[in-house]
Amino acid sequence: MDGTNNLNNIYNTDNMCHTPRENGGGKLRVVFGDVTLGLHGGGFSYIFSYMRAGLESLVRDGVEWLYRAPRPAFWRALTDNDRGNGFALRSGMWLAADQFIAGTGTQVWVDGKERPLLTGPANNRYSDREYADRVKIAFRYQTVTVPAAEVLVSYEVSADGAIAVDVHYFGKPKLPELPVFGMRFIMPTKAVSCRYEGLSGETYPDRMAGGVPGVYEVSGHVTPYLVPQDCGVHMQTKWFEVCRNTVLSNVTKGVSSAASAGRKGEALSAGDGGTAGTSRLRFEMTERPFAFSCLPHTPQELESATHQEELPLARRTVVSVFGAVRGVGGMDSWGADVEEPYRISGEKDIAYSFRIGGIL
């Protein structure tokens, strides 16, 4: 079944998506696993992995939204101007940081109270009937840069399934400028579209004056620059929704009505091209608008291609939610740096937050 089993082995999407097995009073059902922390509620199931240092599974209405655990994002595929002004020669270590990162610690708070020891044998004291109003889990990461920097990412899940994400990069003296900083979510299959409320078109901090506020829908394609490069950033976004109609799951039969709710009774089908109706996942601003991109390729894939046709077949969705975006510049393409206000210092902290919307 061409590669779809892997995911299925980790988690059988459809069978595991339940409404709370008993009425927990509208609370989260918490599974204090040996390796993971499971949080379940009406129409959603989340699994945070201590081993994989992140949110390993995000299921909504039976649809898995994560391919691998989200990671801090430190790289954008060089723009022609980045190349021309030698940005990679100064900041290339962030490419490695983007590709490789160590999870260095996890903390969990249940209803505001930290639970120090979670895995076995300490978790033997828990049962199959654990409930909470909100659970927060924080992952600490250390970059492979020299010197190393730390990033703290916390997810606070409330009973309606909303996930408040707080991201904090701790700057370090001597670290070079960053091309971006954010969180990257890779989704198992390719999105069909992405709606957002923000500015029209592809915008960057130094190229957004012409962006017109509104609600827009984009196809999630790579902007076809002659040489593939970073693209598709949308500044000043209030929310965006990723829309998918395929899943990797092999299950085509015996799907419960709950699992297919909202999909007009169509069965979810396997990764051989079947459609699953349309599912949406919504990301929202909390205090401030944010920047994001929704593309079918990673920065590394874009970086490696010298022509559009060299990009691999688009098969996933790469969503980046940014706390900082470097401008594109353009005074020339052979030396002029991006103007100072639009550069991102690696020496200063970057903190931002957003929310993955709950079940309405």
Add this chain to the structure above:
Amino acid sequence: MKADIRWLDDPEVFRVNQLPAHSDHSYYGETPLSQSLNGDWLFCYSVNAAGRPERFYEPDFDRSGFDTIGVPGHIELAGYDRLHYINTMYPWEGHVFRRPAHCADNHTDWEHSFSGADYNPVGSYVKIFDLDPGLRKKRVTVQFEGVEQAMYVWLNGAFIGYAEDSFTPSEFDLSQYIRDEGNVLAVEVHKRSTAAYLEDQDFFRFFGIFRDVTLFARPAVHVEDIAVQSDLQEDCLTGVFGLRMRLSAEGGKLPEGGAAEIVLKDAAGAVCLKRSLPLADVTELAPERLGAVRLWDNRDPYLYRLTVTLADAGGQVYETVPVSVGFRRIEIKETGGKKIMLLNGKRLILNGVNRHEWNAKTGRCIAREDMEYDMRILRENHINAVRPCHYPDRLLWYGLCDENGIYVMAETNLESHGSWQKLGGIDPSWNVPGSLPQWREAVVDRARTNYETFKNHPSILFWSLGNESYAGDNLAAMNAYFKEADNTRLVHYEGVVHNRAYEDRISDMESRMYARPKDIEAYLENDPKKPFILCEYMHDMGNSLGGLGSYMELLDRYEMYQGGFIWDFIDQAIEVMDEATGEPVLRYGGDFDDRPSDYEFSGNGVLFADRTEKPALQEVRYYYGRYE
């Protein structure tokens, strides 16, 4: 006269038997007076001059081995000879050591530099045609609107002429040799000649007949050239109108008693002026005040319609010439110690873009639809000025600019970038045209052709000497030519910033490229001699065009900062079939095994190569709209 292959090597030979450059006016009689020779031509490719079919122009030459090729088009895109993109380096870099003729005493081997080269491809074109009925028994010329890079022409076995200057019309008189039927027109196109030193633009290096080829028949009396004077007096209200025509007649002598009737109408058809002049070799209407006229500018590109009718004593019409006329005034005026460029008395702001002619499928051979599409893009995005870079565009473009109110910096076909800038450093040790007397006429002629061809277009506010060719006596001579020929427009040239010794003789404005805002401030804060523009700025390569606001705000702070031209309008990339998938894909320098190359450096447009909009265009639309 016989053709001489050594003209390729001699910078002092660049036009032989060509008609003098003249205004691009159209004319009509009772029957159609033009005939297109576009279409399939017989064609033979040779890798160098030694291997070419030398006598292919003889009518009974055996051309059974010839292929056919489409005209207009680039020879490379027909599958002969390699596509090659390179920026400043001369295209033979690393392959052949060359120095321009006369540049240094120790380089005397230029005499066979191009004619004797192992690699200097030749396209031998033949068109066999009958004259359309309306053109028979008349004087007939052939006009090549654009041929890269040097061409020899024969008709029915007789040598007709030779031309360089790839981007302006080359016209030859065929009358002596043309027949009603079975004409054999032969054109030998050489990829490179000494013109290669002057056409080192940052683009794909093509050769061949890449613009229209047209036969023109002249009525018994014909306007060879018309220069319209449509000035605006200092009050910016009063129009002044005059004209000067050069007439020709069959047999050489103008008939007695005929007249040229001159009628100027406004756009609604009301007659503003009507005069009748006797026919003379040079027929002149002295400038007359018209009273208040409606002005031409970007917001209101109002055009008057001039009609010149040549008729004999009995009123029988020879031909009619329509010309669009716009009244506007461009000047530099000093007010409050500031020298500012004014259009119709108001400060001019250039929200411009550089534009190469480009089509991803056909290269620099572009169609009317491409131009009309481009014009729509300019209008919709508040782009009010265009710099045809770095050569004159197709004739039709200038008329579209008149009608749409687009300010044109009319650039002469000149760039010798590789002769003075190497590895980013300035080294003019063998710069051409420099101050070498043997190169002077070639470049002054390019200036003259530019002026003479396009002089009647109100859209042209500036003559530009060319691009990135350093500065010397010869650029100064071009500047002097424009000043003498035309006191109603300004002259532009950027390259003098690299040789300030010439700055009082070259360019009416301080022009820079890619200067940072702080450098512009530094110039404008320190007793600036000239108004300032950026002939190139905001290099829109790939995902770019960030920081435009920093330039736009200078418009608010400095009256003498008068805008610029974004680099550039459209990505230059070529659509080919992917060798791996068979799908159409866009390819750039180096993708054709062409080396050395500058790869993707030609992809800097606000449009992608397929003419779809880049995301950056909305930023242009916003800022240019604010300063419209």
